[in-house]
Amino acid sequence: MKLDYRxxxxxxxxxxxxxxxxxxxxxxxxxxxxxTIYVVLxxxxxxxxxKIPMSLEQKMGSAILNEWTVGNDNETVNSxxxxxxxxxxEEVAATYTIMILEEAELNxxxxxxxxxxxxxxxxxxxxxxEMIAFALGHELGHFENRDHIKSYGRLFxxxxxxxxxxxxDGSLATAFLDLLSKTETKFSQVDELRADVYGAALLYDTxxxxxxxxxxxxxxxxxxxxxHIVSYFESHPHPEKRVQRLMDMTELE
Amino acid sequence: MNxxxxxxxxxxxxxxxxxxxxxxxxxxEKRESEMADLPIVTISKLPQNxxxxxxxxxxxxxxxSIDYFKRILAQLINIVGGxxxxxxxxxxxxxxxxxxxxxxxxxxxxxxxxxxxETSTIGNAANSKNxxxxxxxxxxxxxxxxxxxETGL
Numbered sequence: 478m479k480l481d482y483r484x485x486x487x488x489x490x491x492x493x494x495x496x497x498x499x500x501x502x503x504x505x506x507x508x509x510x511x512x513t514i515y516v517v518l519x520x521x522x523x524x525x526x527x528k529i530p531m532s533l534e535q536k537m538g539s540a541i542l543n544e545w546t547v548g549n550d551n552e553t554v555n556s557x558x559x560x561x562x563x564x565x566x567e568e569v570a571a572t573y574t575i576m577i578l579e580e581a582e583l584n585x586x587x588x589x590x591x592x593x594x595x596x597x598x599x600x601x602x603x604x605x606x607e608m609i610a611f612a613l614g615h616e617l618g619h620f621e622n623r624d625h626i627k628s629y630g631r632l633f634x635x636x637x638x639x640x641x642x643x644x645x646d647g648s649l650a651t652a653f654l655d656l657l658s659k660t661e662t663k664f665s666q667v668d669e670l671r672a673d674v675y676g677a678a679l680l681y682d683t684x685x686x687x688x689x690x691x692x693x694x695x696x697x698x699x700x701x702x703x704x705h706i707v708s709y710f711e712s713h714p715h716p717e718k719r720v721q722r723l724m725d726m727t728e729l730e
Numbered sequence: 731m732n733x734x735x736x737x738x739x740x741x742x743x744x745x746x747x748x749x750x751x752x753x754x755x756x757x758x759e760k761r762e763s764e765m766a767d768l769p770i771v772t773i774s775k776l777p778q779n780x781x782x783x784x785x786x787x788x789x790x791x792x793x794x795s796i797d798y799f800k801r802i803l804a805q806l807i808n809i810v811g812g813x814x815x816x817x818x819x820x821x822x823x824x825x826x827x828x829x830x831x832x833x834x835x836x837x838x839x840x841x842x843x844x845x846x847x848e849t850s851t852i853g854n855a856a857n858s859k860n861x862x863x864x865x866x867x868x869x870x871x872x873x874x875x876x877x878x879x880e881t882g883l
Contacts, residue, residue: 480769484762490822492815496803497744499815503806642809649805655733 508656515638515657519664522630527623531590534626538590545594548577553600557593560610564679565617573617583697585612587619589626607689608696611680618675624668631661670722677723687723694720739798747797751819758826765833770842776874784875788842790831793852794824795864820865821849828869839873846870 554575561570573591580596583603588594593616603609619625639654677690694716776782796804800816807814825847836842846869853863 480771482766482769484759484766485826491818492813494813494815496800496816500799500803500806503803503810507806507809649802652733652736655736 508653511638511642511653511657515635515661518634518638519631519661522634523627523664526626526630529626535590537626537629538588538592541588542576542592542594546579548579548597550577550597550600553577557595557609557613560606561593561613561617563683564610564614573620585616587616587625589629591620593617603693603696605689605692607680607684607686608693609689610683611676611690611693614676614679615672616676617679618672619668621675622668622671624665624672628665628668631664635661670719673719673722690723691720694723740802741799743798743800743802747799750797751823754823754827758823758830761830762826765830768833768836768839768842770829770833770845770871772843772845774844776841776843776876781877782874783877784839785872786839787870788832788835788839788873789868789870790828790833790835791866791868792824792827792831793864793866794820794827795853796820801863817865821867824849824865824867825869828867832869832871836873838875840876842871842873844872 554577557575558570561573561575564570573593575593575595576588577600578586578594578596581598582596583598584596585599586594593613595612599612603612635654635657639650639657642653673690677687680689681687698716698720796816800820803816804814807816828847829845832842832845848868848870850866850868851863852866
């Protein structure tokens, strides 16, 4: 047997496809696909989520509250309830529960089960009645539009999609999550502006002006670019945009 | 922020990984032609007309990691299926490098017979479903010195 030596042929076992070109094609293609699927599912969630029964909503609310430490500042809760009664009357106000959540960041939430969650940071920083009334009215706007349920539904879709398709612990999951979060931001910014209009309308009916809302956003604008409040706005429109909208409403009145 | 870090790592991985791969292939090709005179075959026994005067077990192993860019490309391909092109050059380089090291260990011998190649993943990603982190290739065989050193088997 005669040995015939030949240099290995590098083209046999390694495909001659540009990895960079392939990566760009795949990333763009998958991004467009994911965002399209997410937008379609997001719209479906927006249609279906508001139809879930109150009993299920209350269970969701309990699960969410488990993540928080609920304070026992009854005096504040009672004063907020009084403001709520002024805004929507005793009968409607009685259907809502106000809870103070132990958190230094200024924030307020619409929690499933008709629970208005207000952080201790909010309680400490916002003391003007009309500003509080606007914030509470804004949260009632979320309940009215069922935004809280829609938002949790969309987040559920978002995490399920990303984790299923890319694996929950991969860097790729983080990238796609970031991309889809931007789409989610667009959804939630529409919800926020609509809730602003609702809160402002309640404020005007009760106090005869939009000043509480304008003051509230002006207060938030001061800290917008460099403080703990920044994170509050990740899914919210810029306060200046929201102030402008209220000013426009004032002019219309 | 996450997206910026992610893109930064991909660019770094692509530039550094491409440079490292080019250099490695250049080195592999040069050494392959230098060591072309040491035959290496998979048959397990010498032909009857040849007498081995000396023999020993030899092995060459290498561990190579893929860069961040290729890792992400592999994850993207895992979603849609198809040839995992980012692992092809990794395995090709590792296999050729392991054989070269095997030959380096066999200097002074006439042939390497009974060549076997084993592959495994090692490192943090070895037990991860997300794929290959580093690949180890082990090449082993029997180096033999033949009486009279004939020109062929």
